Amino acid sequence: KNQVEQSPQSLIILEGKNCTLQCNYTVSPFSNLRWYKQDTGRGPVSLTIMTFSENTKSNGRYTATLDADTKQSSLHITASQLSDSASYICVVSTRMNTGFQKLVFGTGTRLLVSP
């Protein structure tokens, strides 16, 4: 069964500290993996996309990693800011026999950055 699991469910860190969020998936075949940021009460917005051949990708203070062998991804946030407080959702795409790309969503990690 195609599944995406994220950990931890929630996390509280002090402003300025670093943190790492985890995503494990059993989705097959794998097309790509995206991390979304969802501010409270708003729609998710894509932060970064990882394809099979990519190990690391950065977007400002956000760095995503992908290990396609172990089917794990992480999102590292450096020097956290209060505006980083949000839910972070891992989404894996899989191509169906019809060519359609199906998205499989994780349940997200809720991050709170405390002053």
Add this chain to the structure above:
Amino acid sequence: EAQVTQNPRYLITVTGKKLTVTCSQNMNHEYMSWYRQDPGLGLRQIYYSMNVEVTDKGDVPEGYKVSRKEKRNFPLILESPSPNQTSLYFCASRPAGGTEAFFGQGTRLTVV
């Protein structure tokens, strides 16, 4: 500005009173979908549409209807809302073959 627009943003209604949540996108995307988001459960797909007049059930379709008469619009219809449909709803769109979903701002629905 490229966007997905949902209306209303907030809605309180009574059990059994039919309602429609509208969704419109201006990016000419073929694929549109509706999700509901509940604490601890993440985003769950209600219905999706791969193009005009082509719709299909997602993971939690019971109690909902949709239509896709035009490419840009994908309304969500609750014929007889019940309290268990109290939730945060999101519409999303993406191009055919694309994997980045563009989400609306959400509609918070309360059914009393």
